Amino acid sequence: AQSVTQLDSQVPVFEEAPVELRCNYSSSVSVYLFWYVQYPNQGLQLLLKYLSGSTLVKGINGFEAEFNKSQTSFHLRKPSVHISDTAEYFCAVSEQSGYSTLTFGKGTMLLVSP
C-alpha cells in the first residue's frame, strides 16, 4: 500500500517570495504523483501530475514539481507567489497497477501575506 507524507502543515510566506511545499511518498511499486489545490469552500483542482518521462513537471499558475525517485519525493515549487495562491495544497499518489486510487497527504496550508 502507498502512503504520502506532507511534512509541513502550514507554510507562511510573503508575496513575491519563492516557496517549496514538501511531499514524500512510500510505495513498493512504480507510482503516479499529483498535486491538487483546494481554495476555501471549493473542491480539488489538479495543479500538475507526473506520469512518466521528464522528472520536472510544469503545471498551472506557475507551479512546478520535481520527481526524485531515489529520495521518493515530489516537492512543489513556485518562484514568486501571489496573495491568490493562498490555499490548501495536497500531494497524492496512485500506483501504476491494473487499477489504482489516489492516496492523499494531510495537506499543506500556504499562507501568502503582503
Added chain:
Amino acid sequence: EAGVAQSPRYKIIEKRQSVAFWCNPISGHATLYWYQQILGQGPKLLIQFQNNGVVDDSQLPKDRFSAERLKGVDSTLKIQPAKLEDSAVYLCASSLDLTGNTIYFGEGSWLTVV
C-alpha cells in the same frame, strides 16, 4: 465541458438522522469515486465504481454508509444514521478509466452533524 456535479452543497442534520448526496460525473467517465474529507485531513476514499460495479469499498463504514450507481452514470451516497464524526466534506470524482492517472473532483457536499 461540464465538470463533476454534486448536490446539495451544504447540509446540516441532527445525529441519528439520514442524509443523501448526489453526484453526476463528467460525461463518458466510467469510473466514479466518493471521498470523505474531514477538516484538517486529506481526502480518504470511501468507494470506487467502474460503470455500475463496485471496485473498492474497503473503507466504507457499511453499517451506516451505502452508495449506488445503478445505471453506471449518476451516484448516490447515503448515511443512515449519521454520527457526529461524519461531519466532513464528501467529494465525488470521476475518471475515464481505472488507471487513476487523471481524476476530476466536484465542489463537494459539506455535511455538519449536530
